[in-house]
Amino acid sequence: MAALLSSLLILSFFSLGTSLSSNYYQKTCPNAESIIKKAVIDATKNDKTAPAALVRMHFHDCFIRGCDGSVLINSKGKNTAEKDGPPNKSLHAFYVIDNAKKALESACPGVVSCADILAVAARDATVVSGGPSWDVPKGRKDGRISRASETSQLPAPTFNISQLQQSWSQRGLSMEDLVALSGGHTLGFSHCSSFNNRIHNFNSTFDIDPSLQPSFAATLRRVCPARNNAKKAGVTMDPSSTTFDNTYYKLILQNKVVFSSDNALLNSPKTKSLVSKFASSSDAFFKAFAKSMIKMSSITGGQEIRKDCRVVN
Structure with a gap:
């Protein structure tokens, strides 16, 4: 019964991103993907580990409350955020998302979500490493909740x-x-x-x-x-x-x-x-x-477009 309740609780956080589309920013921020790609390429020139970090970061984001950018939020006051939970303490390359967000806010303020930036960056990180490309469905919203305690839901490397x-x-x-x-x-x-x-x-x-x-x-x-x-x-x-x-x-x-x-x-x-x-x-x-x-990154769960990926509005 406890396992069933846990499963239902996890499922309640997620929804399929039926409103997502590959051309979501075509009119509102047509250069969004090229701006994110540049941030990933620039980072990779100086840090060959950045692509792996971005792919992992996207996984860890999507498995907690859906792909809502909650893994990017900083801890504040009494709340310890996801990024400071035990499985996430080795995450890095957050600066890549920050750099992309700064450039996007300059080009089209208040339009592109941090969750979308991370999803696109994970694709670009895969490509720059020699992997496949795909059309990233976009239109995610950013979440307002980030709790380190919920990182226990991430699949562990010891799992059978x-x-x-x-x-x-x-x-x-x-x-x-x-x-x-x-x-x-x-x-x-x-x-x-x-x-x-x-x-x-x-x-x-x-x-x-x-x-x-x-x-x-x-x-x-x-x-x-x-x-x-x-x-x-x-x-x-x-x-x-x-x-x-x-x-x-x-x-x-x-x-x-x-x-x-x-x-x-x-x-x-x-x-x-x-x-x-x-x-x-x-x-x-x-x-x-x-x-x-595409399937994993279409699990959504956010509510807003953050101005700063590290802080809720």
């Missing part, structure tokens, strides 16, 4: 396949969406804390997760020798961590992925089949990723 399926289905996302969007893990970096459960005291029988490829497990142990290792220690998600490609799926099949949740995709016939499909065809992965990103 049933926990993943439940988390994604609560947001109207399918198993196909789960596998396709997990491919975003081809970009970026993971801290030891996200995979220590697999390389230290795994269970009462094994110290190391036996599903990990042995030499890869040994490498992870060298980087993260103990559970109290340095907070900044970690590894890239795959060897080509600044290039958007299908390497992630090949690594899953080789048992060389860092998260339990990544390895869990092998534990269902449906998800395992999709992993194999995407590992053998980057074209199939790119098409599925673009389709699922």
